[in-house]
Amino acid sequence: MTAPHAHTPAGPVRVFTDEQSWDALRSERLGRLVTSVGGRIDVVPVNYLADSGRLLFRTAEGTKLVELSIENRVVFEVDHIDPGVSGWSVVVHGTARTLSTSAEIAEAEALDLVSWVPTTKYNIVEIVPTEISGRELMFGDKPDA
Template identity: 50%
Template sequence: MENSDPVVVLDDEQCWERLREQELGRIVTRVGEVMDIFPVNYVTDGQTLLFRTAQGSKLAELTINSGVLFEADAHTEADAWSVVVHGRAHALDTAAEVQYADGLGLRPWIPTLKYVYVRIVPESVTGRFFERAPEPDRYGIAEY
């Protein structure tokens, strides 16, 4: 991307292209005034996200408040990007949903049993692309 602005706003399709490239993100939950963030490996399914989890605080928090933020990002020496999904998360609860999700190839990264699939349905998706370069001279003569 060639642009004079080092920060470029990504459109929806560019956001989903990047989400499909990655498999690790972070989910933010909120219950009352308590917010938590959890790393999760995930897959995209159309324009939704799926991850697996076990019984515990993450699943309990999603049951109390389904509103979540999800963020994934990546970087190289030349550039970086970040995509944030605002949405609702819910555990898959029918046998057909779970059987379908089993076919998507999502496997835990660590050797633990994670029986619960959670789908994040976006309400909005935003993203930014960043060109990486040295910081401009902060103390030189300003150009007007």
């Protein structure tokens, strides 16, 4: 499933509304988490779920959790390409936290949030956006000079 798009006379770049950005996020399952701690920036792929104005992903103990416990401000990016037609990208700035109460964990467990890698991942991380932006690029011939 891809994000909704239409070729427009306005040009090859279309800025998404917030709702279009959420539609795009819900259409994919792989994104990139960007963290920054102590001047070091890390980018890691994670499979995720967009649900009720937030992003959720599972993770095992390790670097991601340590970094999120030190600095909870993150960036999350998702993109998609329809070869020869169009591509889009959505960037989410937000705060991340590990779900901790039994009620919120049970709610997340009821969703279709599965890890692609067959390892045990007991931790569920929630990203609550503070800013979301998306855009679509229409591919085509170079403009006339």
